[in-house]
């Protein structure tokens with residue numbers, strides 16, 4: 620039951636944003652996706668969630684071909700994602716923001732409410748439920764975004780820089796929230812993240828992209844020790 624990119628490539632004009640990349644996420648694991656700016660991380664997540672069609676290669680879920688399906692089909696199949704910069708609806712309450720996708724997908728009102736309260740409790744936001752989203756701190760807003768992505772009870776969760784802009788203590792809270800999602804719901808989670816200390820302590824495995832290509836893939840300690848990763852990341856400074 621894996622979500623996989625199989626030898627996917629994407630070009631934007633002359634630029635190869637993903638070049639023959641393969642990666643698979645298993646249920647219950649946290650996979651880090653790292654690489655310098657422009658390495659192709661968001662493009663890969665777009666493919667794994669139906670927002671970008673690969674020009675070659677395939678995206679599969681539990682072995683069945685999802686290539687070219689629409690984002691809605693990916694969502695229905697249990698793949699949820701967060702975006703690098705999307706914020707909450709500021710005029711809605713925190714509770715309404717999490718509930719927003721649920722009623723639309725046919726869940727009864729009472730059941731939707733119950734699920735939202737459970738999620739808000741999981742993310743330590745219950746006391747904020749009735750307040751407008753605009754009242755949240757940045758860290759709380761990020762956690763509410765996670766709760767919203769989880770509301771549909773996905774099997775796979777793809778997070779594009781969830782900790783960007785967070786202070787160290789907030790990033791720690793977010794890390795705990797991500798691990799508790801994994802433990803409670805058994806989701807497979809992919810996290811794009813630039814904060815190395817966070818990635819290393821959060822992830823079971825790490826996949827490294829550079830210039831659209833896979834540079835390395837392995838356990839955090841293996842990645843840390845990989846000279847190709849150091850060069851890609853740090854350039855000449857690694858020497």
Ligand SMILES: Nc1ncnc2c1ncn2[C@@H]1O[C@H](COP(=O)(O)OP(=O)(O)OP(=O)(O)O)[C@@H](O)[C@H]1O
Pocket residue numbers: 631634636654655656657658659660661662663703
């Ligand atoms: N829709 C698009 N049209 C043209 N070029 C694009 C498009 N989307 C991405 N690119 C280019 O493809 C390359 C990979 O972009 P991508 O957003 O996947 O990188 P990233 O690893 O997520 O970077 P960052 O760490 O800055 O978020 C970049 O050079 C980017 O400018």
Ligand SMILES: [Mg+2]
Pocket residue numbers: 660661662703779
């Ligand atoms: Mg990106």
